[in-house]
Amino acid sequence: MTEWIALSRTRHTDSHFLPRQGYAFAADRQVTPILLAELGKLLPHYPLGFVQQGDQFQPVALLGLSGPNRYLHPDGRWMADYVPAGLRGYPFTLANAEDNQQVLCIDHDHIQEEPNDSVSEALFDDEGSLSQRVQQTLDFLQQCESNRQLTIRACQTLGELGLIEPWPLQIGRGEDQTPLQVQGLFRINEKALNALEPTAFADLRKHGALALAYAQLFSLNQLHQLIEREKFHARQQPAQSPNGNLDSLFGEDDDLSFDFGD
Template structure:
């Protein structure tokens, strides 16, 4: 269980962290929050969807990483990431920007339960603070990166809300052929209704275009064909488990290969 704690020179002067070499911490993440800024990197590999945890929560743009909750097909048994691009939400681990209660101010926190966190510096650890009690150069860069990502996801949530306001977002009840009946698929996912999008007035389309929401809508729709590749990746994991092989040793081009036919398939 993650335990994010605000970092301070008083508490963490001699603490540090190890850079990511193992993504096992995300093995249970079937959905990853992403932003519009990542779209060009996400589209070649991921199915995109909108997700709402509860009726009170805003719609989030997410990358679908598994066919059911608790499954991340992009991570091997050795903790390696498959498929190239790693969503930005994981690249700042074990840090996170968290709003203070009853405040809009964000604070840099670290997961003290993570294996990457070190309460005392080790040989390969990166320091959190310098000798003067200021954030180290690398920790400062991580903070800037996480702040940028937080802002990008907030902007993306606003665009998703605009699409929802215009009535083009609908529940997405995924039905995956070949998935055992005993496995419950995702719930709480949404996607763009292309028919509703085409029925919008010219003025509404112009607003969506100027705000950047139209590009988000089409990116989500164009990503949906990647779901079949996620099924292929599911089968690849099953095959590797049966043959006691490591997924990364198998031919991933059979899953992610972009031949001419697949590029023309929308």
Template structure:
């Protein structure tokens, strides 16, 4: 778990930080929150679902099919084409102060805070003011905070029209089938049947792009099954190659070889197969080529 500490001049004037160079900190996140402003990019490669938090529904990237595992992080490398904004401010975070005050904090257990060689970003400049990269981090996180409020309002408008329904997702593994509970999707049939007044309310609130982005993204759930299968195949058959798996190459080959999809619904589109292939396979398709000297 992160251990965030408030950044103060007295506590951090003699320390520095460095930027993260891998995404190991996100390796156990099966989901990550998304903002409405990033859905158009996220939906092109990430499966998106809504999670219910109290009375609210919040869009999330679905990154794994079991708790504690992010399939888009392989050996510390983010292998998806898009990285959620929620990760891009790390190791910084905001803490709510009195009233509407927001204070910048940093994860002290990140390994990115210290003194001496390797820590090249000071928290404060020679004049005792926050260094520009720290100001930039604060500004970025404040934008995220403000955009979360917008996201909440848009999703509330969708909920007001009863447009969320459970996503009956199932995972097919070597030991049978199991459900993935807690995910919601847009009720496409209800969206298409809204009367003119209801549709106008959703459109005015900015809900239509959110609804269509989520629906468009659902096909990406099969990408998780593909990654899980190939990782398991290499792990089981060639464990010494596990740190050389070329997930990006796998995804590119899969994309280029995938048949054209028609508009007819696929009956088993809500079932994700993660059972590794037990037949012969070409190892060179799953590992990175060795670099020549």
């Protein structure tokens, strides 16, 4: 389990960190939270849905059905042209402190008290400010957090209007196997969406919820991608070398830009 440590100018002035190398940290994730701002980038690659947290819903991209993350190659590379924003800030994250202020945290396993190889980087510069790389990550995480608040409000609107329903997802596995049943997912009730009164429909558009609703519905076309990925991983053996035909699956969207437009 990840142990998050709040960065401190006094405690970590001379400390270094190991930048993320690939996405092995996300190997066990079957879903990952998404943002309104990245819907257009997600749609070509991921089926989208919702999960329930308490009395709230959260939009997610589906990464696996019967097992762990199927968008991850064994060597840690991401097998899609676009990596969800929520994964790109690692090994850093924003967390709420006791005074409800957000603080920048780092995975404890990525801290080095002294540099011992050419890979590690400084957390702070000579003047005691965040290093350029860390400041860039903080800016990215703050922009993501701002959009996350908009995403939460959009989900609240969908929930209040009764447009989110349980998703009894079943995946066929051949004639001699029972279908795979995926539990805990929710989807948009398309019939209820189409039956909305004009004022309620306008309220959806106002809060960005309409785009989220349609994105989830349109993304169902990508379920076949995830199913094919399940089959691919099932065929792989640990001793096999990577298939050269996989090169087209690996994306280069590995930066910390918040420009999710075309």
